[in-house]
Amino acid sequence: YFEEDNFIHVMSYYFNQSLWSVSRIVKNFYIAREIKFCNIWLTCDAIDFMFSRGIKLDAEVEGFYHDDRRTIKGEIIKTERIPFVRNTFYIKSGDKTYSVGGKTATLEDIKMINVKLHPSILQQ
Numbered sequence: 001y002f003e004e005d006n007f008i009h010v011m012s013y014y015f016n017q018s019l020w021s022v023s024r025i026v027k028n029f030y031i032a033r034e035i036k037f038c039n040i041w042l043t044c045d046a047i048d049f050m051f052s053r054g055i056k057l058d059a060e061v062e063g064f065y066h067d068d069r070r071t072i073k074g075e076i077i078k079t080e081r082i083p084f085v086r087n088t089f090y091i092k093s094g095d096k097t098y099s100v101g102g103k104t105a106t107l108e109d110i111k112m113i114n115v116k117l118h119p120s121i122l123q124q
Contacts, residue, residue: 040087040100040112043089057117060116065098086108088100088108
C-alpha cells in the first residue's frame with residue numbers, strides 16, 4: 001500500500017528479525033481447492049509444504065510484469081530462497097517460465113500482488 005520499495009524492504013526485515021523469527025512458524029497448511037496469498041514468504045512456505053506431500057500446484061498469479069499489470073495462469077514448478085534477499089517461485093505458462101517475487105521484487109520477472117494456488121492430483 002505504501003508503494004515505497006525501500007521503506008517496505010526495511011520494515012520487512014525489521015518485522016522478520018524482531019517478530020517473525022521468534023514466532024511460532026506455520027508448517028502445516030490447510031489444503032483447499034483454492035488458497036489465496038498476498039505475501040511471498042508465506043506463499044513459498046505453502047508451496048514447499050505441498051510439494052513435500054507430492055501435490056501438483058496450478059496457480060493464478062496477479063502482478064506486475066515490466067510495469068504492466070497481468071494475470072498469469074500456469075503450473076508452479078519450484079521455489080528458490082535466499083534469506084533476506086529473495087523468496088521466489090517459478091510458474092510455467094505455455095512455453096515460458098516466469099520467476100515471481102514479492103512487491104519489492106527486483107530480481108524476478110513478476111512483482112506479485114496476490115496468487116491463488118490450486119492444489120491437485122496427488123503424485124504417486
